[in-house]
Amino acid sequence: MELRLLPRRDALVPLLMLLLLLVVVVHVHATPRLEMVVTSSAASGGGAGTTSRARAAPAPAAACASWRLGVETNNIRGWYGIPAECRGYVSGYMLGEQFRQDCAVVAREAAAYAEGLALAGDGREAWVLDVDDTALSNLPYYADTGFGAQPYNATYFDEYVANATAPALREVLELYGKLLALGIRVVFITGRHDYQREPTVENLRSAGYHTWEKLVLKPSSLGSSVVPYKSGERQKLVDAGYRIVGNMGDQWSDLVGAPEGERTFKVPDPMYYVA
Numbered sequence: 001m002e003l004r005l006l007p008r009r010d011a012l013v014p015l016l017m018l019l020l021l022l023v024v025v026v027h028v029h030a031t032p033r034l035e036m037v038v039t040s041s042a043a044s045g046g047g048a049g050t051t052s053r054a055r056a057a058p059a060p061a062a063a064c065a066s067w068r069l070g071v072e073t074n075n076i077r078g079w080y081g082i083p084a085e086c087r088g089y090v091s092g093y094m095l096g097e098q099f100r101q102d103c104a105v106v107a108r109e110a111a112a113y114a115e116g117l118a119l120a121g122d123g124r125e126a127w128v129l130d131v132d133d134t135a136l137s138n139l140p141y142y143a144d145t146g147f148g149a150q151p152y153n154a155t156y157f158d159e160y161v162a163n164a165t166a167p168a169l170r171e172v173l174e175l176y177g178k179l180l181a182l183g184i185r186v187v188f189i190t191g192r193h194d195y196q197r198e199p200t201v202e203n204l205r206s207a208g209y210h211t212w213e214k215l216v217l218k219p220s221s222l223g224s225s226v227v228p229y230k231s232g233e234r235q236k237l238v239d240a241g242y243r244i245v246g247n248m249g250d251q252w253s254d255l256v257g258a259p260e261g262e263r264t265f266k267v268p269d270p271m272y273y274v275a
């Protein structure tokens with residue numbers, strides 16, 4: 001008896017064409033689309049959220065890189081939770097070399113700018129620094145909650161803050177040392193609440209920020225809107241005679257709203273959006 005494992009030669013051509021068609025159909029269906037217009041309301045407390053799709057096919061890296069550029073340039077606003085398709089991309093970015101490179105460029109430009117300033121050295125030249133994901137890194141919290149795969153957990157984040165174990169964002173810490181050496185005073189303005197002062201002081205110190213002119217925390221009575229609070233605090237600095245030579249934060253809401261400061265620097269953060 002003859003055992004036939006292969007189709008007959010005359011059946012091969014239609015079979016190959018069928019296979020080719022299958023490959024094309026599967027490929028077209030597997031190419032994910034990335035929704036760029038995000039209309040949901042913004043996060044208020046510095047947390048990432050989740051999107052409706054729990055599991056999504058990964059988007060091509062180029063689409064996610066475009067999304068990240070849109071976020072960093074403030075073209076994409078009001079988003080809550082990174083696109084489900086880009087979770088792998090964002091975690092890879094945050095934990096990889098690109099994030100470090102991007103932070104290094106920000107810190108290098110800021111240092112070059114500060115070193116080129118004509119400084120009076122009168123103790124009134126100030127640099128405003130944000131705390132969360134600027135001076136300190138909350139990567140341990142976000143890595144632990146799937147970079148937005150899990151909804152923002154305020155209880156857990158409060159525990160994280162109370163723990164006072166956040167590491168410094170090391171490029172910003174290096175810049176901090178250079179600013180102090182130039183005689184520029186560092187003023188922290190943070191969206192953390194006033195009841196979190198103690199662990200924030202402890203955490204800043206243990207991370208290497210040993211001295212500062214002021215640490216401004218948000219009164220618990222204030223609403224969640226960051227821009228009026230932070231710009232109002234900067235105005236108070238100006239009214240007190242400070243010249244804000246630089247202002248650095250990971251959110252656009254740290255940087256916009258007069259007085260912005262003579263120059264602003266955006267630290268990369270594709271993990272969450274704070275209005």
Ligand SMILES: *[C@@H]1O[C@H](CO)[C@@H](O)[C@H](O)[C@H]1NC(C)=O
Pocket residue numbers: 153155156159
């Ligand atoms: C939020 O965090 C708290 C404290 O770590 C934990 O007990 C709780 O289960 C978390 N909630 C969710 C929905 O993950």
Ligand SMILES: *[C@@H]1O[C@H](CO)[C@@H](O)[C@H](O)[C@H]1NC(C)=O
Pocket residue numbers: 156159160163165
């Ligand atoms: C608090 O810190 C300890 C280590 O000191 C760590 O194991 C724990 O996960 C931290 N908890 C939070 C919520 O960050």
Ligand SMILES: [Mg+2]
Pocket residue numbers: 130131132133134249250251
């Ligand atoms: Mg921040």
